[in-house]
Amino acid sequence: MHFFFSHSPDIWERHPELVPGVLVAQGILRNATVQAQVAHYHAIARARLGAVGTEADLPEVQAWRRTFGRMGLKPTQYRCASESLLRRFRKEGSLPPIHPLVDLCNAVSVAFAIPIAVFDLSQVSEGLEVRCADGTESYLAFSGETETPERGEVIFADADGRAHARRWTHRQSARSAVREDTSRVLIVAEALHANAAEDVPRLLAALSESLAEAWAPPAACALLRKDAPRLVY
Secondary structure, three states: OOOEEEEOHHHHHHOOOOEEEEEEEEOOOOOOOOHHHHHHHHHHHHHHHHHHOOHHHOHHHHHHHHHHHHOOOOOOOOOOHHHHHHHHHHHHOOOOOOOHHHHHHHHHHHHHOOOEEEEEHHHOOOEEEEEEOOOOOEEEOOOOOEEOOOOOOEEEEOOOOEEEEEOOOOEEOOOOOOOOOOOEEEEEEEEOOOOHHHHHHHHHHHHHHHHHHHOOOOOEEEEOEOOEOEEEO
16 A cells, blocks of 8 residues: 655745655564664763753754744744653653553654654555645544644644644654554654754654564655655555
8 A cells, every 4th residue: 555745835834954764664573672772872862961951952852842832832832752761861861661652653763852752554545635624624642532633723634624633743643653463654753943954854864774673664755845755655
């Protein structure tokens, strides 16, 4: 079954500095060992935090805070996913294990301070588009409640009108979260800071190498841009 991933023209128009990178990974098994890779990326994150003070001082996080502010969201109330992870990592010294793939992606996210989303493709209808909500979409929260994103809110929407993430990089949906039987995923990294054009390709390369070590090389990998905004696989 083919699927797609893209950002709407409106998102590109509003955020021309956006640099998205996407990967497709297959054959994901729950029993993979990623402790060494996770420890490596955690060490990088620890060193970066030690050099600046807190996650709020990192340029990657500052760029998302500015973007959230422009979207009308209070940056300290709605944090991008990488800032939330870094905040917890700084306070607790580690991140709780969830699933080998999630643990790996979270570790890469804190090392690069760039939000990374992982979607179980078996739960996505046709594909995902990052776009503004029209107010009719449904979002399944981890609490089990169904929410309706506000009109104009940036979401990850599939063909059936389900929102798989709310407030752009703030929070994913429980519907397509990685679970025990997940085998095929879409991984999305998005950055807006000044060096994003250099850092996102480095992130994709690092994550591709780690995926190959734990499971298999990515089935697809792409750096998207305004004039080539779509991955079809």
